[in-house]
Amino acid sequence: MRPPLVGQRVPRVNDHGPLHGTGRYVDDIELPDMVHAAIVRSPVAHGQLTSFDAGVQGAGVTVLGPDQLRSHIRGDLPVLWTLGDQQQHATPVVDEHLRYVGQPVGVVIADSCYLAEDAIEAVELGIDELDPVVGLAEATAADSPLLYPELGSNVLATFEAGDTEAHTDAVFAGADRVFHTTLRIGRVHGLAIEARGIVAVPEPRGKLTIYTSTQTPHAVRDSVCEVLGLAQSAVRVIAPDVGGGFGLKDHIYEDEVMVAIAALERGRPVKWIEDRFESLLATTHARDEMHEVDVAVDDDGTLKGLRVRARRNVGARLAVFGGGPLFTALGVAPGPYRWEAVQCVGQLVATNTMSTGAYRGFGQTQAAFIRERAVDLVAAELGHDPVELRARNMIAPDELPYQMRTMIQFDNGDYEAALRRASALISEGPPPPDDGRARGVGYCSYVQMAGIGPSTLNELIGLSIGGFESATVRVEPDGSVRVATGVSPHGQGLETTIPQLVADELGVDLETIELIHGDTDTTPYSAYGTAASRSLAVGGGATVVATQRLADKIKTVAAEMLEASAADIELSDDRAKVVGTDVGVTIGEVARRAWQGFRLPEGTEPGLVASYSYDPLSATFSYATHACRVAVDTGTGEVRVEDYVVVHDCGKIVNPTIVEGQIHGGVAQGLGAALMEEVFYDDQGQPLSSTMLDYHVPASASMPDIRIEHMEIPSPFTPGGMKGMGEGGTNGAYAAVVNAVCAALPGVDWTELTTPLSPSRIWEAFHGQS
Amino acid sequence: MNERAVRLTVNGTDRDVIVEPRVLLSDTLRHQLGLTGTHVGCEQGACGACTVIIDGRAQRSCLVLTVQASDTSIETIEGVASDGVDHVVQVAMHEQHGLQCGFCTPGIVMSLVAAHRAGIDGATAKHEVLDGHLCRCTGYVNIRAAIDAAWEAAGGGR
Numbered sequence A: 001m002r003p004p005l006v007g008q009r010v011p012r013v014n015d016h017g018p019l020h021g022t023g024r025y026v027d028d029i030e031l032p033d034m035v036h037a038a039i040v041r042s043p044v045a046h047g048q049l050t051s052f053d054a055g056v057q058g059a060g061v062t063v064l065g066p067d068q069l070r071s072h073i074r075g076d077l078p079v080l081w082t083l084g085d086q087q088q089h090a091t092p093v094v095d096e097h098l099r100y101v102g103q104p105v106g107v108v109i110a111d112s113c114y115l116a117e118d119a120i121e122a123v124e125l126g127i128d129e130l131d132p133v134v135g136l137a138e139a140t141a142a143d144s145p146l147l148y149p150e151l152g153s154n155v156l157a158t159f160e161a162g163d164t165e166a167h168t169d170a171v172f173a174g175a176d177r178v179f180h181t182t183l184r185i186g187r188v189h190g191l192a193i194e195a196r197g198i199v200a201v202p203e204p205r206g207k208l209t210i211y212t213s214t215q216t217p218h219a220v221r222d223s224v225c226e227v228l229g230l231a232q233s234a235v236r237v238i239a240p241d242v243g244g245g246f247g248l249k250d251h252i253y254e255d256e257v258m259v260a261i262a263a264l265e266r267g268r269p270v271k272w273i274e275d276r277f278e279s280l281l282a283t284t285h286a287r288d289e290m291h292e293v294d295v296a297v298d299d300d301g302t303l304k305g306l307r308v309r310a311r312r313n314v315g316a317r318l319a320v321f322g323g324g325p326l327f328t329a330l331g332v333a334p335g336p337y338r339w340e341a342v343q344c345v346g347q348l349v350a351t352n353t354m355s356t357g358a359y360r361g362f363g364q365t366q367a368a369f370i371r372e373r374a375v376d377l378v379a380a381e382l383g384h385d386p387v388e389l390r391a392r393n394m395i396a397p398d399e400l401p402y403q404m405r406t407m408i409q410f411d412n413g414d415y416e417a418a419l420r421r422a423s424a425l426i427s428e429g430p431p432p433p434d435d436g437r438a439r440g441v442g443y444c445s446y447v448q449m450a451g452i453g454p455s456t457l458n459e460l461i462g463l464s465i466g467g468f469e470s471a472t473v474r475v476e477p478d479g480s481v482r483v484a485t486g487v488s489p490h491g492q493g494l495e496t497t498i499p500q501l502v503a504d505e506l507g508v509d510l511e512t513i514e515l516i517h518g519d520t521d522t523t524p525y526s527a528y529g530t531a532a533s534r535s536l537a538v539g540g541g542a543t544v545v546a547t548q549r550l551a552d553k554i555k556t557v558a559a560e561m562l563e564a565s566a567a568d569i570e571l572s573d574d575r576a577k578v579v580g581t582d583v584g585v586t587i588g589e590v591a592r593r594a595w596q597g598f599r600l601p602e603g604t605e606p607g608l609v610a611s612y613s614y615d616p617l618s619a620t621f622s623y624a625t626h627a628c629r630v631a632v633d634t635g636t637g638e639v640r641v642e643d644y645v646v647v648h649d650c651g652k653i654v655n656p657t658i659v660e661g662q663i664h665g666g667v668a669q670g671l672g673a674a675l676m677e678e679v680f681y682d683d684q685g686q687p688l689s690s691t692m693l694d695y696h697v698p699a700s701a702s703m704p705d706i707r708i709e710h711m712e713i714p715s716p717f718t719p720g721g722m723k724g725m726g727e728g729g730t731n732g733a734y735a736a737v738v739n740a741v742c743a744a745l746p747g748v749d750w751t752e753l754t755t756p757l758s759p760s761r762i763w764e765a766f767h768g769q770s
Numbered sequence B: 001m002n003e004r005a006v007r008l009t010v011n012g013t014d015r016d017v018i019v020e021p022r023v024l025l026s027d028t029l030r031h032q033l034g035l036t037g038t039h040v041g042c043e044q045g046a047c048g049a050c051t052v053i054i055d056g057r058a059q060r061s062c063l064v065l066t067v068q069a070s071d072t073s074i075e076t077i078e079g080v081a082s083d084g085v086d087h088v089v090q091v092a093m094h095e096q097h098g099l100q101c102g103f104c105t106p107g108i109v110m111s112l113v114a115a116h117r118a119g120i121d122g123a124t125a126k127h128e129v130l131d132g133h134l135c136r137c138t139g140y141v142n143i144r145a146a147i148d149a150a151w152e153a154a155g156g157g158r
C-alpha cells in the first residue's frame, strides 16, 4: 500500500506548459476572424466629458463611444460589500463624469492591436475640466471638490468594529500609559506579470463566450450578464492559464465589458490585452490608508486598549469588494493578544485616483502592520524586550477558541510557540559582518482569518455573496478520475494539491486524476474563485467530502461484486479490497459496473459521481511569526534584508513545497510594500508611476533566502484540516521588515511613519533626527 | 504599408515573414509564427518575460524590432528541449518549484540557458543574470535553488 500523498512534496503536475511554451494564456488565443481592441481613456483626473468624436477612421475600424456602448447596457457593475452608511452599491460601465486618469470612455476595434492603437489617435474628446482632489487629507477638507456632489461629501462610508467609546475610554483611563502613532500606508499595485486581457466571442443564438485572465470566472459571468442583460445560461466564461492575480483579477472591469460589447456589436471575436501603462493606470491599486493608533498599556507591559481610526483612499469609485479590505483590517486588528478594549472606526474616502481594491492580504497585512508597529513602539518606550512583551500578552493555547473584542473567534493554535521559535531561529542566524551598517531585528506575529464563511456570516457583515465552495468528483468508466472545482488556480498549485487529497481518499494514483477548473460551463458555481486564502481550506474541504461520499459508493458497489460487506472494503493501490485479504476488484472494474448500471445494490444510483457544497462552520485562522534582520546604510538609506525566518501554522499541509513557495512569494510582496513599492500621483491626479521602471517590485537581489518551519495543528472545522496559506507571507513580511528598519535606527522618532521606507525616506528620517 | 520581408531562423527552421518596420520581434514570434511560449509582461524592457536567445545571446524581444533581427538565429522556449530531452535548467525549475503562475518563466529559462551554455558560473547566474528578471509569484528563492541544482547537475557549468 502506497503511503499517503497528503503531506508529501509531490512535484507540480502543470509545470510543463510554461517550461516548454505550450501554456495557453489569454493572449495566446487566436481565433478565425478575430479583431483587436484598444481602449479610449480619460486623460484628466476630473472633468465632464461633453463630446466624443470618433474622428476620420480607415476601413475596418469601429469606434464605440459612450452612447453606442450604453445602447447595450442594461445594468451596472456591482459593489458586493455594503458597510455602515454606504450609499454606493454599483458603478456604471460608462460615465461622462470623469473621475480618474485612465477611466475608459470608449473602445476602438481594428484588424490588429497596432491599428487599433493608431485609430485611437483620431478620437477627439471634449472635456470640461474640474478641480481634482488626490490625497486623503485634501479630500476630507471642508472646501474639497466633490466626486459625487449628490452625496455631499467624499466620505463614502463610515463604519465601526469592536467596543463602545465609553468602555474603551474607561479602559484607557485605567491604564498606566497611552501611546499614539500615525501610520500612513502607501498605495501599491499588485502588478501580476501578466496584465489583464480578454477575448470575447459572440456565439450563435445570442450567446457569448469570454476568455479572460481572471481569478473568478463565475463572478465575471454574473457581472457580464447583469450589465448586458443576458441570461447566465447564455454566457460562458473561461479562465485559461492565468499569469498571476493577487486580487487584481477578482472582477470584470469596465474596459473588459466594453470589449464584450464590441464583440456583440461587430459579430466577431474581439481581443484586448492590457499594456503595462494601462495596467498601472487602470487596474485596481491597493491600500493607501492612514491609521491613527492609540495603545493603552500598563507599565509592566500588559496591553489593555487599542483604538484605531483609519481612513482609506478608495479612489474614484468603490471597487467590487468596496471597503472590505479596511473592514477586514479592523476586524482582525487585535491579533494574537488579549485586550480589554478594542475600538475601531473606518472611513472610505473618494479621490480622483484609480480605485483601490483587493490585494493579497485583503486588509490583514495592514492590520498586522498597525498593531505590530504599535506594539514595538510600546516596547521601545517602556524599555521591554519586544519578544517578551508580545509573549506576555498572547492568547494561550488553552484559552482557545477565543473571541476577539471585534467578535471574531479564533479556532486553535499555539501563537507563543511560533513567536519563541522564530526568535530562537533569527538569533541563531549567521553573525552580521562588521561593515558599519546599522542592524535591527523586526518581528511580526499575526493571526489571519482565512477560509472565510459561513454564508450566513457573510450576509450578517454586509457581503452579498455566499461563503461556500463546491466540488464534483467523478470516476469515469475506465477508472480515471475527474474533479471539477469552483476555485480557479493561477499559480497556487491546486492542480496538484486537490488531486493529492482525492488520491488518498480513493486510493488511486495521482496520474489518473485531472482537475477541471476555470470554466463556468464545466465547474460548480463559486462566487470567489481563487482568492482570500480559501481555495484549499474551503474548496479543498468540499473536495474531501465529495470524495469521501464517492468512496462510500465505490465500497457499496465493490461489496456487491465481492459478496462482502461495504464496511469491510478498503480502497488502496487502485483497488477495492476486502480488508486483510487479497480479494478485490480494480476501481476501473467498479466504475464500469456502476456506469453500466448492471446488478447494482438495491437503492444505488447508476454512475460514479458525487458532489458536495461545503459551507464552512467557521472561518479558519492561520498564524505565524516572521522575524528578519536588516542592514541599513545610513549614508544612503538603502536597506538589505539579510536573514528571514517564518514559523507558521496553516493547519494540515497538503504539499510543503507549495506552501513554502506561497510564503516566499508573499514575503516578496510584503517586503516590496515595506521598502520600495509605491504608486504616485501628482497634485493634479496625473500618475507618475506608469512603467515598471517607475514602480519598483523586488528583484532577486532584494530577496533574502527564507528559513521556514512548519507547525501543523489541523483546523477543527475544515474537512482535511487545512487553514489556508495564500496570503500569510505578505501579512507577516510588511510589518516585520518595517519593524526591523525601525529597530536598526533606534534614535529616530518613528511615531509618525510612512511606507514604503524608501531610501530617501530613511535618509531623511535618520538625518533629521536629534 | 511599407512592409519588409525578413528572414529569421527560429529554433533551427528558416521562417520568412512580412512585417511593418515598427513590429516588435515579440509580436512576430507570438502572433505571426505562433510561438506563444515567449511572454510579454511590460513592453518596457523591465520584466524580462520576453527574453529569447538571438545569435547565442539572451535578449528582450520586446526591445527588438523584427526588421533588426533579420538574418539572425533565434531560439525560443519552444526550442530549448532537444529530442524530447529537457535542458538541465528546465528540469531544475520543475524539481525545485521554480515557477508558480509561469508567466515570467520562459524568459528566465532562456536567460539561464544562455548563461549556462556560455559557461557563466552559478553564482553569477544567480546574482546577476536572474536579477534582470521580475517574478511576482516565487520571491525568487526557489529559482535560485533551481540555478544551484542546474549548475550542480552539469558539474559547475559548461
Ligand code: FES
Residues within 6 Å of the ligand: B039, B040, B041, B042, B043, B044, B045, B046, B047, B048, B049, B050, B051, B060, B061, B062, B063
Ligand atoms: S516584455 Fe520585454 S522586458 Fe517585459
Ligand code: FES
Residues within 6 Å of the ligand: A193, A243, A244, A491, B098, B099, B100, B101, B102, B103, B104, B105, B134, B135, B136, B137, B138
Ligand atoms: S511565476 Fe508568476 S511571475 Fe514568476
